[in-house]
Amino acid sequence: MPASKEYKEFLEMVRDLSTLEQVVSVLGWDEQTYMPSGGAPDRARQKAAIIGIIHERLTSKKMGSLIKALKKQELSADGQVILRETERKWQRASSMPVELVKEIAHTGSMSVEAWARARKESDFKIMAPWLKKMIDLKVKEAEHVGYEDRPYDALLDEYEPCMRSAELDGLFSRLKAKLVPVVDKVLNAPEPKCAMPSVRYPWDVQRRFITNLCLGIGYDLNCGRIDISAHPFTTGSARDVRITVKYEEENPVYAIFPAIHETGHALYEQGFREKYYGTPLAESVSLGIHESQSRLWENIVGRSLPFWTFYYPQMQLTFPGMKRLSLKAFHRGINKVRPSHIRVDADELTYNLHVMLRYEIESAIFEGRLKAGEIPEFWNDRFEQYLGIEVPDDARGCLQDVHWAWGSFGYFPTYALGNLYAAQLWNTARRKIPGLEDRIASGDTRTLLDWLRANVHRHGKRYCASDLIENATGEKPSEDHFIRYAKEKYGEIYGISL
Amino acid sequence: MPASKEYKEFLEMVRDLSTLEQVVSVLGWDEQTYMPSGGAPDRARQKAAIIGIIHERLTSKKMGSLIKALKKQELSADGQVILRETERKWQRASSMPVELVKEIAHTGSMSVEAWARARKESDFKIMAPWLKKMIDLKVKEAEHVGYEDRPYDALLDEYEPCMRSAELDGLFSRLKAKLVPVVDKVLNAPEPKCAMPSVRYPWDVQRRFITNLCLGIGYDLNCGRIDISAHPFTTGSARDVRITVKYEEENPVYAIFPAIHETGHALYEQGFREKYYGTPLAESVSLGIHESQSRLWENIVGRSLPFWTFYYPQMQLTFPGMKRLSLKAFHRGINKVRPSHIRVDADELTYNLHVMLRYEIESAIFEGRLKAGEIPEFWNDRFEQYLGIEVPDDARGCLQDVHWAWGSFGYFPTYALGNLYAAQLWNTARRKIPGLEDRIASGDTRTLLDWLRANVHRHGKRYCASDLIENATGEKPSEDHFIRYAKEKYGEIYGISL
Incomplete structure (x- = not known):
């Protein structure tokens, strides 16, 4: 069947997201292989910028309404998979309040620092409060994302x-x-x-x-x-x-x-x-x-x-x-x-x-x-x-x-x-x-x-x-x-x- | 003097643009040093995506209205430079119709290919029509950007x-x-x-x-x-x-x-x-x-x-x-x-x-x-x-x-x-x-x-x-x-x- 206008638009958005994910991957590769040490703070900002753009586009109104529209259309077998999997990503990303996403990211950075110190000194007490905080946040995440059983x-x-x-x-x-x-x-x-x-x-x-x-x-x-x-x-x-x-x-x-x-x-x-x-x-x-x-x-x-x-x-x-x-x-x-x-x-x-x-x-x-x-x-x-x-x-x-x-x-x-x-x-x-x-x-x-x-x-x-x-x-x-x-x-x- | 709300917002946009420009630079560096040859077509799309986002943000309504607002405010000496130079970039980017920008980019890619062939065969005739087209486009660009004399x-x-x-x-x-x-x-x-x-x-x-x-x-x-x-x-x-x-x-x-x-x-x-x-x-x-x-x-x-x-x-x-x-x-x-x-x-x-x-x-x-x-x-x-x-x-x-x-x-x-x-x-x-x-x-x-x-x-x-x-x-x-x-x-x- 010929693809609808909405499907073409949707597929282009999906492909663009993938292109941006490739960018994040190049930035990450470089960070862990060749980046001079001085580049670390800027690299964090660069990655955050692209990840932010991906999140913004994935959870955009446009993506939401395209998904909604396509669910009513008859799609090819391939199209159905692409829709199903994109909806899954969209669902997860959209279910989380931006504030929570940011707090988890921020707590993660602090917590990784604490972990590095804790491991170096082999002292779990340094890590414990951060881990507790992270667990609380992940419980909240689970509540937002939803689950059947646990x-x-x-x-x-x-x-x-x-x-x-x-x-x-x-x-x-x-x-x-x-x-x-x-x-x-x-x-x-x-x-x-x-x-x-x-x-x-x-x-x-x-x-x-x-x-x-x-x-x-x-x-x-x-x-x-x-x-x-x-x-x-x-x-x-x-x-x-x-x-x-x-x-x-x-x-x-x-x-x-x-x-x-x-x-x-x-x-x-x-x-x-x-x-x-x-x-x-x-x-x-x-x-x-x-x-x-x-x-x-x-x-x-x-x-x-x-x-x-x-x-x-x-x-x-x-x-x-x-x-x-x-x-x-x-x-x-x-x-x-x-x-x-x-x-x-x-x-x-x-x-x-x-x-x-x-x-x-x-x-x-x-x-x-x-x-x-x-x-x-x-x-x-x-x-x-x-x-x-x-x-x-x-x-x-x-x-x-x-x-x-x-x-x-x-x-x-x-x-x-x-x-x-x-x-x-x-x-x-x-x-x-x-x-x-x-x-x-x-x-x-x-x-x-x-x-x-x-x-x-x-x-x-x-x-x-x-x-x-x-x-x-x-x-x-x-x-x-x-x-x-x-x-x-x-x-x-x-x-x-x- | 304390910076105004508009100035802070403006400065954040300027810094974000710079972060995205850094991303383009990492992609370009990788392309010319370590990228496997197979990565070329995807890399072109990755760079185009980020350059597109930069253009979009630079020429956004928000940037335009912030620049307009700040021109009426009293800024520090630093602020004046940042505003002046950002306005210059904004002006140039905004003056060009998106269609022309795309046509120049597209003609550039084709033209570089023709140039490589022309140089290899040492035959200017292969290059001439592309060069003519590019010159016509650059004349248009100059008309849109504007000039005093030539x-x-x-x-x-x-x-x-x-x-x-x-x-x-x-x-x-x-x-x-x-x-x-x-x-x-x-x-x-x-x-x-x-x-x-x-x-x-x-x-x-x-x-x-x-x-x-x-x-x-x-x-x-x-x-x-x-x-x-x-x-x-x-x-x-x-x-x-x-x-x-x-x-x-x-x-x-x-x-x-x-x-x-x-x-x-x-x-x-x-x-x-x-x-x-x-x-x-x-x-x-x-x-x-x-x-x-x-x-x-x-x-x-x-x-x-x-x-x-x-x-x-x-x-x-x-x-x-x-x-x-x-x-x-x-x-x-x-x-x-x-x-x-x-x-x-x-x-x-x-x-x-x-x-x-x-x-x-x-x-x-x-x-x-x-x-x-x-x-x-x-x-x-x-x-x-x-x-x-x-x-x-x-x-x-x-x-x-x-x-x-x-x-x-x-x-x-x-x-x-x-x-x-x-x-x-x-x-x-x-x-x-x-x-x-x-x-x-x-x-x-x-x-x-x-x-x-x-x-x-x-x-x-x-x-x-x-x-x-x-x-x-x-x-x-x-x-x-x-x-x-x-x-x-x-x-x-x-x-x-x-």
């Missing part, structure tokens, strides 16, 4: 649309019940031998290897780039999707996994269909689905024996110091399971426990069962229970992540969801692609990427996460695939029955 | 406010009359001996030296950075002013002068007063004044014997291959005068002739004495007359610069003005600072910078270019100082009497 759902919905905490509760409690015994057994088994050689290579040499690796798994560097930043991230969209990594000169293995992880994110962004650029049909479904792509490439592919069967000889050529270590020993080395205090350093198995701890705290807070001041005790107790090691101080405990200071509640669970989605997608891909592991061992990751493109990437926001997973795998999201994957992989590496 | 003045005013072509005619014709014989004599004298050693150093080594040099002359790299781009430029403002250079591995001298040139621009931007950031009091007076700062540092300081008396030993340490060349021979080598076809490769002496040729063509076009199609013949005749060499083809003739394709008429003369202003400022600084050359020879360029800060930089747009020069030097802008400087310098280097 206030927390309104927050979760920002990062994982359509997911509800009732569902998460089930998924995570089953995951925990099955995962903790596996982790226990692995941690009690003798650690496989692997003495990573201590070798030193300048970033230029490492970069060459990493660039080849990222190109090898399909990252289009005509529409992307790789830089250094304090915390690795992926940013951008459409024809300009950039990743950053961090590296250690004395450990060339260190930079590889952030690089593959971020490339996984970038492959997702580069897998949207060009004709939908600038619309929700070329945007990620949710943070959980985004994370499933990074985790699948980083852990399931990138820490697998087949993958390194192909790449390890290249690695040894680039870093001759690695010649002392066999492929098998290297594979064991990059899959060591050890309890750690810091989430971002955690291995694939214990990582989910770090996340679930945070989810339990968030749930308890927004159900009114836990106060800000009680977080450290709650954290330390559960942490020891799940990971078997004591928390030495709050810096290595509940103060380690910035998310809560920013007001990002409902973000953490998407990390674990990513792991579950990844294992479930992998399980299907393995069934559908004959000899997938052999292909990977011979350098062909393209077949897997094509399968992900067809089953995940190209749909953009057409389906919600749960439907997307079900369409791709024939099952609703489940913890089973991750558990089976973990048992098989770590059983073999540790030579134990799990 | 349409060209309306165009010139965008780059060199308050300057009029009648004044330029006088200045340039006197300069030409005095310069051509000097150039003739120098070109006829035997070229001083200097065989630059052929040495090869990777960019990393070159960058270290250049960074030291730029820091040495006062560039604050906490609020700046140095990168590589195809064409060196300076961008940004306030606490984030960046330069780019280009380099040749086999010639470490090559990158030095673009680096000093751009640092000169950056020093100007970094010399504005912090309390005025975001207002015209922290903006450059004109392109001519901006260029005077880059030219002063690049040529008058950066190609002087005292400067290299201090830096040449460091250079020889960094590039041991240069040890074969004495300081004096190096100084002669970086001051060779040779007629060249390409403006950007021209030496300090012949450069002005390249500029004046372009100015004469622009004048003739907008006085209706020259048609687009007649440019090549006009160019080639005059070029041979001024430089003494034949133009082999249009690629090395009238097709070499992109400016006209963009519609930038009135831009070229600011390059020569920069040279004249620079020599005049230098002449006064030399009188006012005892032993200035000795200071420079001992590594003290700070005293000169402080003088420029006090007499040029800190004023922002408080005075027009001509008044700024008169305040700083006691005289109206004149060609005499450049001629005297050139005679003295090149007489000595070439061992002739000029």
